[in-house]
Amino acid sequence: MPDWIHSTIQYLILLQFAATTGDRLFPRPELRVRIAPDVYRIPDISVVTQPPEGRVPDSPPLIVIEILSKDDRHSDLMQKLEECLAWGVPNIWVIDPATRRFSIYSERGLQNVSSFSLAGYPFQLIPSDLFSRL
Numbered sequence: 545m546p547d548w549i550h551s552t553i554q555y556l557i558l559l560q561f562a563a564t565t566g567d568r569l570f571p572r573p574e575l576r577v578r579i580a581p582d583v584y585r586i587p588d589i590s591v592v593t594q595p596p597e598g599r600v601p602d603s604p605p606l607i608v609i610e611i612l613s614k615d616d617r618h619s620d621l622m623q624k625l626e627e628c629l630a631w632g633v634p635n636i637w638v639i640d641p642a643t644r645r646f647s648i649y650s651e652r653g654l655q656n657v658s659s660f661s662l663a664g665y666p667f668q669l670i671p672s673d674l675f676s677r678l
Contacts, residue, residue: 546613549641549678550588553611556674557589564667569606570595578602579631585624591635604632607662612640625649635662644675 546554554573561571571591578584578600591607608628610621621638628636629649636649637660646669647654660669 546588546611550611550613552678553639553641553674554589556677557609557669560669560673561591561667565665568665569593569667571607576600577605579627583627585627587624587628604628604634606633607635607637608633609637609639612638612642614642622654625654639674641675641678644671646671 558571558573561569569591570593571589573589574586575590576584576586577590584600587605587608588611589607589609590601590605591609592601592605596602610624612621625636625638629651638647638649638654639645640647646657646660648657648660649655658670661667
């Protein structure tokens, strides 16, 4: 379950999106999304390019961000990430507060990165943006 650090990281990421992308992107914490007619998921943060037509988005967001918690199981995380990839989410980001690492998930699997950035947007996030404020 999310704790103070997890929630603080969500908050700081939302602030960074607001400061750098303004109204061009719509980041939302804990937003329920429908990835199949009877399958729903709740990413830690979903970032969409426009508000959904309904209350629950049913098309892939631009970004899904998962923030690891101490009780997360690796197999559960990998299943979530694979579901996002199969659904068509183009940017799948993972933040591990315990190791202070950023990773991306793609067809090549989970890969550590030094920062998160987004082509076409003035957004960049480095680990110190988050971890120096915890």
